[in-house]
Amino acid sequence: MRYSGIAWTGTGFEVAVLDEDGRPAAPPARFAAGRIRALTEHLLGLQREFADTGESLLTVIDSTNGMLDGGLMSAGLTLYRADPWVLPQRPAFGSVAAEELAAVALRDPDAVVRLSVETGTLGGRSAQMIADIDASVPALDFMRRSGRCLFSGQRERPVVALTFDDGPNPPYTGRILDVLDRYAVPATFFCVGLHALAHRAELERMAAAGHQIANHSWSHPYLPDLSRGEVLAQLERTDEAIAKAVGSDGPRMFRPPYGSRTPDVLRWLTEGETTVVLWDVEPSDWARPGADAITRAVLEQTRPGSLILMHDGGGDRSQTADALPGVIEGLLDRGYTFARVDALPT
Ligand code: ZN
Numbered sequence: 001m002r003y004s005g006i007a008w009t010g011t012g013f014e015v016a017v018l019d020e021d022g023r024p025a026a027p028p029a030r031f032a033a034g035r036i037r038a039l040t041e042h043l044l045g046l047q048r049e050f051a052d053t054g055e056s057l058l059t060v061i062d063s064t065n066g067m068l069d070g071g072l073m074s075a076g077l078t079l080y081r082a083d084p085w086v087l088p089q090r091p092a093f094g095s096v097a098a099e100e101l102a103a104v105a106l107r108d109p110d111a112v113v114r115l116s117v118e119t120g121t122l123g124g125r126s127a128q129m130i131a132d133i134d135a136s137v138p139a140l141d142f143m144r145r146s147g148r149c150l151f152s153g154q155r156e157r158p159v160v161a162l163t164f165d166d167g168p169n170p171p172y173t174g175r176i177l178d179v180l181d182r183y184a185v186p187a188t189f190f191c192v193g194l195h196a197l198a199h200r201a202e203l204e205r206m207a208a209a210g211h212q213i214a215n216h217s218w219s220h221p222y223l224p225d226l227s228r229g230e231v232l233a234q235l236e237r238t239d240e241a242i243a244k245a246v247g248s249d250g251p252r253m254f255r256p257p258y259g260s261r262t263p264d265v266l267r268w269l270t271e272g273e274t275t276v277v278l279w280d281v282e283p284s285d286w287a288r289p290g291a292d293a294i295t296r297a298v299l300e301q302t303r304p305g306s307l308i309l310m311h312d313g314g315g316d317r318s319q320t321a322d323a324l325p326g327v328i329e330g331l332l333d334r335g336y337t338f339a340r341v342d343a344l345p346t
Pocket of ligand 1: 165166216257258
C-alpha cells in the first residue's frame with residue numbers, strides 16, 4: 001500500500017506520498033489552485049506506477065478540504081477523510097500538512113473514513129451534521145428575524161433567485177453564464193476562494209453581466225470543525241480573492257458549505273456584517289440525476305421568494321447547464337421573475 005495526502009494552502013494544494021515504512025514514495029508536489037486536473041493526473045500516474053509493483057494507492061484529505069474528493073473518485077482514485085480528532089493541530093490558515101494526512105492512514109487505517117461519490121466528503125458524519133443543525137435552530141431563528149439569515153425571500157411576490165455554488169469551474173460556469181445571458185436573467189454565484197483565485201476570467205464575466213458574486217468559503221470546509229479564527233479567515237481570504245479580481249460586491253453574503261452550522265459558528269458569523277444565505281429549493285443537481293430531473297425538481301419545489309440551489313462547481317456540471325433553459329422557461333411560464341439574492345424582496 002502507498003499513502004498520499006492532499007493539503008490545501010492559501011495558494012493551492014500540496015501532495016505527499018509515503019510507503020509502508022513512512023518514507024517518501026514520491027517527491028512532494030505542489031499545484032496552484034486552478035490545477036486540479038494536473039493534481040488528479042499526478043495521482044493517477046502514481047497509482048499506475050505503484051500498480052506495476054503490486055501496490056495500491058489510497059489518498060487522504062481532511063474535513064476542511066471539500067472540493068476535491070468527488071472529482072478524484074470519479075477519476076478512479078480511492079479517497080479517505082481524516083477528522084480533526086485523529087490529526088495534529090492545523091496551521092492558522094490551511095489544512096493539516098499533506099505528509100501528516102498520509103501518515104495518519106499509515107499509522108491507523110481505522111482512523112480514516114472511506115469516501116464514496118454517493119456519500120460525499122462528509123460520509124459517516126451526517127448524524128452529527130443533523131444534530132448540529134438542530135441545535136442551531138434558535139440562533140438561526142434569531143438571525144432570520146433580524147434579517148441576517150435567508151432561507152427564501154418574502155412569499156407574496158413571484159420573484160426567485162437562481163444560485164450556483166462551488167465555482168468558478170470552467171467550462172461549466174461559462175456554459176451557465178451563456179444561458180443566463182441568452183435569457184437576460186441575473187443570478188448569484190457562491191464562489192469558493194481557491195477557485196476564485198484560479199479563475200479570474202469567469203469572475204470578470206459574472207461581474208460584467210451584473211451577476212452577484214458571493215462567498216462560499218475558501219476550501220469548502222465542514223465549518224463545525226473550525227475555530228473562530230479559521231472560520232473568519234476562510235471568509236476574509238475569499239472576499240479578498242474576489243475583490244482582487246472584480247472589486248467588492250456589497251455587504252458579504254455567505255453560504256455555509258453543506259449548510260453546516262453550530263450555534264458557535266453562527267455567533268462568529270454575526271460578529272461581522274455577514275448575511276447567511278441558505279435555500280428552499282434543492283434539486284440535488286450535484287448527484288447528476290439527469291437534466292430533466294433537475295428541471296422538474298426545481299419547477300415542483302419553487303414558490304414565490306424561493307432561493308434555488310444549484311452548482312456550477314464540484315465536478316462535471318453539464319447536466320445543470322443543460323437543465324437551466326428548462327428551469328428558466330418553466331419559471332417564466334409560471335409568472336416568476338428573477339433577482340440576485342441581494343435584490344430579492346425580503
Ligand atoms: Zn458547496
